[in-house]
Amino acid sequence: MKSKYCLFIFSLCVAFASSSRLCAQTPADGAADGSSDATSLSVDRVIDKAIEQERSLGRKMAGLRPLIETYTQNMGVHADLGAVPKSDKYFLGKLDLTRGVRQKSLMPDSKGWMGGLRQRIRQVYSVDYVPEGFAATILLGPNFEKSRYDFTYVRREFLGEVRCLVFDVQPKKGSRAVSFLGRIWVEDRDFNIVRFNGTHAPSSGGSLYFHFDSWRENMGPGLWLPAYVYTEESDLPYFMGTRKLRFKGQTRLWAYNTGKANKQNELTSLTVEADNVQDKAAEDDTITPVEAFRAWERQAEDNVLQRLEEAGLLAPDGPVNKVLETVINNLEITNNLDIQPPIRARVLLTTPIESFTVGHTVVLSRGLIDVLPDEASLGLALAHEVAHIALGHTLDTKYAFNDRTLFEDEESFFRLSLHRTEAEEAAANKAGVEYLKNSPYKDKLSNAALFLRALEARAPELTALLRPHLGNQMTSSGKVTRMADLIPQAPKLEMQRTDQIAALPLGSRVQVDLWNNTIKLMKTKNVPLLSAREKMPFELSPVFLYLTRQQQSSQVTAQTR
Numbered sequence: 135m136k137s138k139y140c141l142f143i144f145s146l147c148v149a150f151a152s153s154s155r156l157c158a159q160t161p162a163d164g165a166a167d168g169s170s171d172a173t174s175l176s177v178d179r180v181i182d183k184a185i186e187q188e189r190s191l192g193r194k195m196a197g198l199r200p201l202i203e204t205y206t207q208n209m210g211v212h213a214d215l216g217a218v219p220k221s222d223k224y225f226l227g228k229l230d231l232t233r234g235v236r237q238k239s240l241m242p243d244s245k246g247w248m249g250g251l252r253q254r255i256r257q258v259y260s261v262d263y264v265p266e267g268f269a270a271t272i273l274l275g276p277n278f279e280k281s282r283y284d285f286t287y288v289r290r291e292f293l294g295e296v297r298c299l300v301f302d303v304q305p306k307k308g309s310r311a312v313s314f315l316g317r318i319w320v321e322d323r324d325f326n327i328v329r330f331n332g333t334h335a336p337s338s339g340g341s342l343y344f345h346f347d348s349w350r351e352n353m354g355p356g357l358w359l360p361a362y363v364y365t366e367e368s369d370l371p372y373f374m375g376t377r378k379l380r381f382k383g384q385t386r387l388w389a390y391n392t393g394k395a396n397k398q399n400e401l402t403s404l405t406v407e408a409d410n411v412q413d414k415a416a417e418d419d420t421i422t423p424v425e426a427f428r429a430w431e432r433q434a435e436d437n438v439l440q441r442l443e444e445a446g447l448l449a450p451d452g453p454v455n456k457v458l459e460t461v462i463n464n465l466e467i468t469n470n471l472d473i474q475p476p477i478r479a480r481v482l483l484t485t486p487i488e489s490f491t492v493g494h495t496v497v498l499s500r501g502l503i504d505v506l507p508d509e510a511s512l513g514l515a516l517a518h519e520v521a522h523i524a525l526g527h528t529l530d531t532k533y534a535f536n537d538r539t540l541f542e543d544e545e546s547f548f549r550l551s552l553h554r555t556e557a558e559e560a561a562a563n564k565a566g567v568e569y570l571k572n573s574p575y576k577d578k579l580s581n582a583a584l585f586l587r588a589l590e591a592r593a594p595e596l597t598a599l600l601r602p603h604l605g606n607q608m609t610s611s612g613k614v615t616r617m618a619d620l621i622p623q624a625p626k627l628e629m630q631r632t633d634q635i636a637a638l639p640l641g642s643r644v645q646v647d648l649w650n651n652t653i654k655l656m657k658t659k660n661v662p663l664l665s666a667r668e669k670m671p672f673e674l675s676p677v678f679l680y681l682t683r684q685q686q687s688s689q690v691t692a693q694t695r
């Protein structure tokens with residue numbers, strides 16, 4: 135029987151993505167990374183190399199199939215809070231640059247291949263952008279060449295640990311082609327463009343170009359891959375100026391090296407040891423029907439988890455799971471639960487706020503972990519799922535048959551059914567609330583309940599954020615249904631108070647390695663807020679990556695799907 139519990143593993147500090155990932159803007163000299171001195175190269179030569187690297191990246195990207203997620207929030211003006219979300223849009227797909235820009239959708243409303251990007255962009259942003267517009271926020275494209283642009287050297291600047299040469303880029307006068315207009319940051323070792331920020335020009339014929347800030351991350355010597363794009367508009371005329379559109383959006387890419395390609399690499403290093411490996415000798419060689427039943431269920435569970443991990447949707451096992459499992463352990467001990475086989479925890483890498491169970495594994499989405507303000511609210515999210523497991527709400531054992539998980543990555547959300555009935559939901563809510571009342575979090579339940587109150591306050595506007603991929607929705611008709619019996623314990627939600635933090639902005643906690651999908655919790659800093667505008671509960675915030683160079687080489691392997 136478990137006997138100890140452990141607290142304060144999920145920091146209580148308020149963490150903001152924008153501040154904890156803020157890049158140091160140190161003046162030029164004293165390169166921390168020991169890179170070569172770029173001043174010995176002429177500006178002309180640097181630009182030649184940067185253009186060459188951009189072309190090479192385009193070719194590499196054609197062989198890669200990362201997941202691409204875009205989430206946007208349309209904003210309305212608010213007297214005290216600056217702007218607040220009015221509606222939102224979400225899209226998840228698998229990027230394919232082999233024949234133009236395509237995204238294979240993972241969304242339920244659009245199975246299979248999508249007919250071109252224009253449609254996607256219209257759906258995501260509700261505005262008809264040029265088809266090449268979106269791709270141009272990830273790559274500068276084949277037209278990015280010296281004959282078409284004027285480059286002006288600005289300064290040297292550090293983005294994190296990486297020293298960059300900064301240039302302003304303008305299409306040559308009289309150019310009619312749609313071109314990038316803005317600024318590029320070129321790292322000074324291999325001359326890759328690691329960030330570009332601006333828009334497209336010229337705007338004519340009713341085309342709209344949004345502004346964007348596009349970041350890349352280093353995945354090994356010389357390999358810089360698109361990671362994040364932040365877009366924001368505050369004065370975009372919407373459909374010929376009939377009204378102004380205000381929105382912010384974030385595109386994230388990850389899972390560059392997961393799935394089949396990864397498995398192939400594993401196979402090449404597989405060695406078979408002949409004599410010194412003994413088959414596991416069981417102390418007792420009988421397997422009772424109950425043990426066989428549990429093993430069968432565990433097999434179904436493992437098959438589903440493995441399939442989601444292969445599709446790049448689930449983070450591999452790692453330290454963040456241990457944090458979640460510690461909180462689960464706290465709930466189990468204080469409620470005298472001894473669940474066998476033991477409960478495990480995993481993280482779904484997508485933004486929509488959700489949680490669910492796969493057999494005895496609890497899964498929380500990255501978006502949910504991001505916005506939870508403290509350990510008690512994490513306890514709240516986990517207690518509901520622990521209750522499902524304790525109440526015997528099982529996974530369909532059809533997944534114990536391996537053919538059930540043989541499907542395309544894009545079909546993952548249609549082919550896996552992890553939904554719970556209303557009766558199961560109600561039972562898990564009831565038991566979950568009881569667990570919390572016995573738990574080490576019992577004195578902090580007003581904080582946890584305040585999170586639910588904040589969720590309810592934003593639920594009518596953030597319908598896309600609250601639409602789960604696999605789990606059950608936490609709200610219904612704009613009301614919180616998940617653990618709702620706790621809500622009366624919450625204090626009044628006071629959006630204007632800077633010392634009441636009910637929910638964090640998206641991107642506050644989980645950091646994803648876009649190459650291999652490993653995750654870690656970001657170091658939190660206690661940043662005093664200047665005003666309530668900086669609270670941004672459930673909102674997107676600008677991205678400032680702290681760029682570093684990886685020493686280890688990541689092998690780029692073309693994926694077959």
Ligand SMILES: [Zn+2]
Pocket residue numbers: 518522554558559562606
């Ligand atoms: Zn549930």
